Amino acid sequence: xxxxxxxxGGREHAMAAKIAQSKLCDTLYIAPGNAGTSAxxxxxxxxxxxxxxxGKFVIANEVKMVVVGPEAPLVAGITxxxxxxxxxxxxxxxxxxxxxxxLEGSKDFAKEFMNKYGIPTASHRTFTEQTLKExxxxxxxxxxxxxxxxxxxxxxxxxxxxxxLQEAKNELKQMLSDAKFGExxxxxxxxxxxxxxxxxxFVLTDGKHYKILPSAKDYKRIGEGDxxxxxxxMGSVSPVPFADKAFMQKVEQRIVIPTIKGLQKxxxxxxxxxxxxxxxxxxxEGELEPYVIExxxxxxDPETESVFPRIKSDVxxxxxxxxxxxLNQLPLDIDNHTAAxxxxxxxxxxxxxxxxxxxxxxxDVKGSLVFHAGTQINSKGELATSGGRVICVTxxxxxxxxxxxxxxxxxxxxxxxxxxxxxxxxxxxxxxxLNS
Ligand code: AMP
Ligand code: GLY
Numbered sequence: 001x002x003x004x005x006x007x008x009g010g011r012e013h014a015m016a017a018k019i020a021q022s023k024l025c026d027t028l029y030i031a032p033g034n035a036g037t038s039a040x041x042x043x044x045x046x047x048x049x050x051x052x053x054x055g056k057f058v059i060a061n062e063v064k065m066v067v068v069g070p071e072a073p074l075v076a077g078i079t080x081x082x083x084x085x086x087x088x089x090x091x092x093x094x095x096x097x098x099x100x101x102x103l104e105g106s107k108d109f110a111k112e113f114m115n116k117y118g119i120p121t122a123s124h125r126t127f128t129e130q131t132l133k134e135x136x137x138x139x140x141x142x143x144x145x146x147x148x149x150x151x152x153x154x155x156x157x158x159x160x161x162x163x164x165l166q167e168a169k170n171e172l173k174q175m176l177s178d179a180k181f182g183e184x185x186x187x188x189x190x191x192x193x194x195x196x197x198x199x200x201x202f203v204l205t206d207g208k209h210y211k212i213l214p215s216a217k218d219y220k221r222i223g224e225g226d227x228x229x230x231x232x233x234m235g236s237v238s239p240v241p242f243a244d245k246a247f248m249q250k251v252e253q254r255i256v257i258p259t260i261k262g263l264q265k266x267x268x269x270x271x272x273x274x275x276x277x278x279x280x281x282x283x284x285e286g287e288l289e290p291y292v293i294e295x296x297x298x299x300x301d302p303e304t305e306s307v308f309p310r311i312k313s314d315v316x317x318x319x320x321x322x323x324x325x326x327l328n329q330l331p332l333d334i335d336n337h338t339a340a341x342x343x344x345x346x347x348x349x350x351x352x353x354x355x356x357x358x359x360x361x362x363x364d365v366k367g368s369l370v371f372h373a374g375t376q377i378n379s380k381g382e383l384a385t386s387g388g389r390v391i392c393v394t395x396x397x398x399x400x401x402x403x404x405x406x407x408x409x410x411x412x413x414x415x416x417x418x419x420x421x422x423x424x425x426x427x428x429x430x431x432x433x434l435n436s
Contacts, residue, residue, distance in 0.1 A: 098227075117265075205322070246287075344414060
């Protein structure tokens with residue numbers, strides 16, 4: 001069959017590489033894709049939110065399956081658009097409806113959902129401009145640090161964690177009264193601070209049945225030792241060594257099952273990925289307990305670049321079962337190796353960054369996978385940077401140190417002016433591997 005994948009990042013290159021391996025896929029289109037995805041299929045110059053163009057392309061090219069990479073088209077209702085069009089409604093589209101995508105599109109919706117279905121999460125209250133004064137009073141009842149979250153999508157920037165009460169009150173005012181994050185901060189969620197270690201768990205669901213994909217940890221800050229500005233993600237490791245069987249059982253029983261049951265009770269059609277952003281918090285006995293920090297309705301980036309290479313099953317077969325509601329009839333085969341991904345970024349990232357630096361050395365990479373995130377071919381036919389996150393290098397090994405070493409050695413071989421990467425990805429997890 002013909003498959004269309006929407007998106008253009010490292011996540012999509014990693015997904016494209018797996019889809020292209022499927023025995024069920026004869027042609028893969030990627031829209032808009034990047035210089036890397038063109039090795040897995042045909043790049044099509046279409047915007048992921050241009051539903052009209054996407055629909056026409058799907059019909060004209062007899063595409064049978066559409067896999068949605070990023071959240072924006074899901075929140076904007078691409079799945080509903082397909083369902084409502086008689087010529088598109090039988091196309092298998094992997095991603096939830098707009099209502100389901102509210103799990104990511106509205107923090108308030110997600111928190112209310114978790115409370116209603118007893119899913120462990122930080123306690124919270126939501127405020128608007130009309131209730132600003134109450135919000136400021138509520139902050140006085142909490143202890144530092146204070147967690148303020150813009151309700152809507154704010155390109156990963158809408159969360160503030162502040163130590164000072166006065167600053168928190170001022171920021172709340174700026175978000176609610178001065179539209180600090182535009183419309184996204186018309187409503188603000190204030191929540192209890194959770195102290196622990198973050199990790200991501202991914203679920204593929206057909207709305208009834210589910211498969212839990214391998215856990216991963218990403219590294220969000222630009223600087224080594226988790227310092228400096230937030231980024232889209234500077235690397236990832238899968239699996240997370242402390243997410244052992246006992247921990248994952250808690251995730252399944254307390255979070256995955258109630259989430260899917262909750263979606264069913266709310267009559268929300270959900271065929272796609274659920275990304276659980278979790279905090280592992282130590283209880284009084286010293287055991288780790290999972291809490292949901294956030295839901296996303298897609299795979300993570302750069303988590304996908306370490307999770308997808310570990311999937312041995314045919315992903316198109318899994319997607320077909322996701323559409324048909326028969327996910328329970330398929331096994332999920334996972335490679336036992338540890339994957340480590342190191343992201344290489346452009347000069348200036350995550351602030352305004354340079355584009356167009358020529359990339360060299362890819363031919364020297366040995367024994368790692370290379371996924372493109374922000375690359376393009378320039379007018380001279382050379383590979384050049386075109387985004388902040390440019391290329392990621394993923395290695396699979398029997399051990400975490402082995403995977404990390406291989407990725408770092410190969411990262412060093414890829415060069416452009418101003419290229420940067422963190423050398424400490426995964427170092428914080430080594431203490432857990434020694435114990436296991
Ligand atoms: P979010 O966009 O909700 O994932 O938040 C961005 C980041 O803020 C998370 O990845 C966490 O590092 C941090 N964060 C969010 N909520 C909390 C919380 N309740 N307690 C501690 N840290 C948090
Ligand atoms: N790596 C975090 C995200 O994709 O949102």
